[in-house]
Amino acid sequence: MSSELPKITVAGENSVIVYFSERPCTRTSSLIASTAEQLDIALASKIIDLVPSYTSLLVVYDVTKIDYLTIEKAIYAVVSTSSDKPLTIGKSIELPVYYSLETGPDLQRLADHTKLSIDDVISIHQQTEYTVYAMGFAPGFAYLGETDEKIAMPRLATPRAEVPKGAIGIADRQTAIYPAESPGGWNLIGQCPTAMFKPNQKPSTLVEVGDKVRFKAISRDEFIQLGGIANSAVGKA
Amino acid sequence: MTGLKVINPGMYTLIQDSGRQGFHNIGITTGGPFDSYSFGWANKLCNNLESAACLEILVGGLVLKSTIATQIAITGADVTIKINNQSVDGWCTHNISAGDQISIGYATAGCRSYLAVAGGIQCPLIFGSASTVKREKLGGLHKNGQALAQGDLLPCNASQENTTRTVAERYRPQFDNDIAEIRVILGYQHNQFEPDQLNHFFDNDYTISQQSDRMGYRLEGSAIEFSHNNMISEGICLGAIQITTDGQPIILLCDRQTIGGYPKLGSVFSPDIAKLAQLMPGRKIRFKTIDLKQAQNLLQQSAQSII
Numbered sequence: 001m002s003s004e005l006p007k008i009t010v011a012g013e014n015s016v017i018v019y020f021s022e023r024p025c026t027r028t029s030s031l032i033a034s035t036a037e038q039l040d041i042a043l044a045s046k047i048i049d050l051v052p053s054y055t056s057l058l059v060v061y062d063v064t065k066i067d068y069l070t071i072e073k074a075i076y077a078v079v080s081t082s083s084d085k086p087l088t089i090g091k092s093i094e095l096p097v098y099y100s101l102e103t104g105p106d107l108q109r110l111a112d113h114t115k116l117s118i119d120d121v122i123s124i125h126q127q128t129e130y131t132v133y134a135m136g137f138a139p140g141f142a143y144l145g146e147t148d149e150k151i152a153m154p155r156l157a158t159p160r161a162e163v164p165k166g167a168i169g170i171a172d173r174q175t176a177i178y179p180a181e182s183p184g185g186w187n188l189i190g191q192c193p194t195a196m197f198k199p200n201q202k203p204s205t206l207v208e209v210g211d212k213v214r215f216k217a218i219s220r221d222e223f224i225q226l227g228g229i230a231n232s233a234v235g236k237a
Numbered sequence: 238m239t240g241l242k243v244i245n246p247g248m249y250t251l252i253q254d255s256g257r258q259g260f261h262n263i264g265i266t267t268g269g270p271f272d273s274y275s276f277g278w279a280n281k282l283c284n285n286l287e288s289a290a291c292l293e294i295l296v297g298g299l300v301l302k303s304t305i306a307t308q309i310a311i312t313g314a315d316v317t318i319k320i321n322n323q324s325v326d327g328w329c330t331h332n333i334s335a336g337d338q339i340s341i342g343y344a345t346a347g348c349r350s351y352l353a354v355a356g357g358i359q360c361p362l363i364f365g366s367a368s369t370v371k372r373e374k375l376g377g378l379h380k381n382g383q384a385l386a387q388g389d390l391l392p393c394n395a396s397q398e399n400t401t402r403t404v405a406e407r408y409r410p411q412f413d414n415d416i417a418e419i420r421v422i423l424g425y426q427h428n429q430f431e432p433d434q435l436n437h438f439f440d441n442d443y444t445i446s447q448q449s450d451r452m453g454y455r456l457e458g459s460a461i462e463f464s465h466n467n468m469i470s471e472g473i474c475l476g477a478i479q480i481t482t483d484g485q486p487i488i489l490l491c492d493r494q495t496i497g498g499y500p501k502l503g504s505v506f507s508p509d510i511a512k513l514a515q516l517m518p519g520r521k522i523r524f525k526t527i528d529l530k531q532a533q534n535l536l537q538q539s540a541q542s543i544i
Contacts, residue, residue, distance in 0.1 A: 010424035012504030013532045015474035017425065024469065036262070051261040051472030053496050058472025060261075063533050064540040134470060135264045136496035139373055143470070180374065197263075199363055199375065205263045 006079050008072050014048070015060045016068070018075060024054035024145060026131045030090060032057050033210030038078045046071070052209040053134040054143075090210035092129070095177070095192050097168055097215045098223035099125070102230055103191035106156075110170065110187050113153050124148050125168075125189065125215060130175065132211045140179035140197025140205040144213055147173045159185030166191045166228065168215070179205075193228030239305045240393040241354065246385040247298030247341065251369040252360055252377050255288035260364050261472065261495045268368030268376060269491050271451055272349050272514035273507070274410070275313035279353035282310030282330045282402050289357030290367040292385070294350040297343040299385075301352075303333050305395040308355040312404070314347030314515060315412060329403040346412035347515035355396035370492050372452065410515065416442055417516055419509045420527040421478065425501035426468075434461050438502065439524050443486065447518045451492040454513060456522070460484030463500070470498040476505035478524075488513065506532050508539075 011017045018035070021028040036050045036057055046066040051058035061071050099122040101107055111118045130144035137143075152173045160183060163169070167178045169186025178184055179196035192215075196206050207213060220230060253276065256269025270276030270293055280289050292299070297316050311318050311327050318325050319340040325331055327350075333339070341350060360367035361380055369377035369384065377383050378391065385391075427435065443458035461484045473479075477489045479499035488505055489497075490513070505513070506527050516522070 010422065010529055011472075011501075012424060012474040012476055013422050013506055013529065013536065015424075015472075015504070017471060048258050049261040049267075051495055053471045054469045056469075056471040058261075058474060060474055063536045067533055068529055134496055135262060136470070136494060137264060139260075139263060139265045139375070141264050199380075204364075209262065 008075055010068070011058060014063045015058060016071065016075065018057045018059065018079065019055060020057070021055050024133050028055055029131050029133055029210050033090060033208075035079055036209075038081075039075065042078055043071070043074055051136075053136070054145075090132075090212060091207075092212040092214070093207065094214045094216050095194055096218040096222065096226060097126075097190040097192050098220060098228060098230070099168075099190035099217055100220065102220075103167070103223075104189040106169075106187035107189050110151065110153050110189060114151055116150065121151050121189065122217060124151050125170075125175070126217060128214075130213045132207050132209050132213065133174075135205070135209060138179060138182055139199070142176060142196070142205075142207050142211075142213070144175045145173060147175050149173060153187050155185040156187065159183050163188065164191065164229075166193060166196075168192055191223070191228060191230075193223050193226035238390055238392050239395060240359070241301040241303050241339075241391040243300075243385050243387055243389040243391065244302050244338070245298060245300040246387055246389070247294055247296070247300075249295040250299050250385040251293045251295075252290055252358055252367050252385070252391075253293045253369065254290040254357070254360075254367045256368050256491065257364045257366040257370075257375075264495055265364055265375070266370060266373065266492055266495055267475070268366065268370040268451075270351065271491055272313055272351070272511040274511040275349070276351045278328065278404050278408070279310050279312040279351040280357070282312070282328075282404065283308050283353045283355045283357075284398065284400075284402075285353060285355065285357050289353065290360050291354075291358070292352040292391075294341055294352060296348055297341045297350065299341040299352070301339045301391075303335060303337050303339065304390075305333075305335050305393060307333050307393060307396045308398055308401075309333055309339065309352060310402075311341065311350055311352050313350035314344035316344050316350050317342035326403075328409050330401040332399050332401065347410070348517050349514050354391075354393045355398055356394045359392040359394065372492060410512075412515060416521045416523050417512055419513065419522050419524050420506040420532070421503045421524050422506060422529050422532055423503040423526060425477065425503060427502040429500060430461075430463060430502055434463055435502065437461055438486070439526065442521045442523050445513075445516055445518050445520050445522065449518050451490055453490055453493060454488045456486045456488070458485070461486075465500065468498045468500055470496045473497050473501075474504055476507060476510050477501045478503055478505065507536070
């Protein structure tokens with residue numbers, strides 16, 4: 001990739017993708033979030049969708065209102081001003097997690113793989129303040145990074161057919177909460193009782209790209225008090 | 238409540254309007270009609286807003302009974318249409334009385350039909366749309382992503398309108414068994430492919446695999462030998478063509494995931510996505526490039542010509 005960043009590349013007949021950096025980092029993430037916000041203001045009616053991710057922002061526009069050359073110019077104008085602004089976008093939240101063998105069927109495997117004790121895995125997972133780098137895979141699914149490399153582990157060779165709602169997983173140096181029951185290949189270490197996606201509420205997701213997330217261990221009793229359902233389908237392969 | 242009662246849902250029938258826009262940032266895909274051309278005509282025939290909710294009927298087998306006087310139109314695949322056992326034509330408006338039964342037979346060419354009703358199906362909206370996306374459990378009659386089921390009542394308002402309309406022959410798609418030509422706008426990581434890898438992609442025919450649906454069409458053909466670097470996941474637009482690790486292309490469609498990490502060499506020109514919607518697994522396609530400027534000019538022209 002060229003060293004001149006940000007760089008705008010054609011994606012499709014009505015889409016361009018803006019690359020901000022080679023590697024994800026919290027600064028890039030804030031820059032992407034603030035660029036998305038400013039584009040939304042500057043070009044509101046001409047933009048159909050914005051898809052922020054780790055190092056890029058996909059801009060889907062209405063070709064009946066703006067063409068490629070005009071949007072490219074407009075995006076460069078926004079990008080060149082947003083990089084000078086202080087980046088204060090994003091909120092911080094703390095999420096409760098019931099870490100256990102009951103809710104984390106891969107805890108033992110992850111401990112074996114990383115040559116740590118289960119308690120160490122749980123404690124290291126809580127020590128990082130994670131950034132929401134991207135949302136996708138499913139509504140409300142937030143990709144959080146990066147975990148301490150000590151607890152990194154590749155995805156399962158065969159994904160589970162069913163991962164319960166609220167399950168906390170690790171895949172390489174990413175961690176995430178499954179917002180709804182779905183298939184999934186991440187290593188499960190616990191379960192969060194807080195709903196990440198409520199389709200009938202506004203906002204419907206608890207977090208968005210650029211936000212910060214910390215995890216805090218809770219007991220089984222607290223988990224159930226907060227509405228968590230233990231002994232659920234966790235672990236079904 | 239009044240409307241169209243589902244006597245038989247057919248193979249797989251979905252409620253689709255123009256789709257969900259503006260929610261990709263929280264992981265919600267667009268959904269919407271796979272063949273947006275036929276969908277657009279169905280609504281025009283009923284004098285509806287172009288975004289009105291219709292039925293997308295895969296293959297056929299649908300039977301409905303109306304509780305109201307209204308108008309309907311069916312476009313898309315070649316199917317036999319019967320109103321109270323009388324055969325009627327597709328691509329035109331029909332006046333319906335309360336008690337009429339509407340049956341859609343199995344497609345003989347093409348595979349997706351669209352049924353519009355005057356005023357549109359009055360479906361509850363979720364994230365601004367009634368479009369059914371099974372994977373996300375969003376949209377449809379019960380807002381949970383389910384396809385039509387026997388006994389469902391599709392809410393519709395009665396209509397006094399009785400002017401009928403017909404789509405001129407020259408605007409109707411022609412279905413044949415030839416290899417379909419699909420136009421591609423080069424983009425995304427296409428510069429990372431060697432010229433001979435790109436030539437390979439454009440010179441070979443690909444077969445639509447059995448593992449193809451509204452989320453994506455998996456293709457089978459001569460593999461593109463391309464060494465995959467670890468790519469960082471990024472936003473996926475409609476029609477994006479990703480090359481998997483085994484060298485086969487996947488075209489990402491209406492119900493696609495919003496982000497992904499396979500290299501992409503460009504995206505299908507949207508009028509050809511409507512063409513893909515009518516091709517069943519086993520059919521062959523061939524890609525050719527279209528220049529971005531030309532693609533945008535064509536889209537702007539067609540937007541002006543369709544009122």
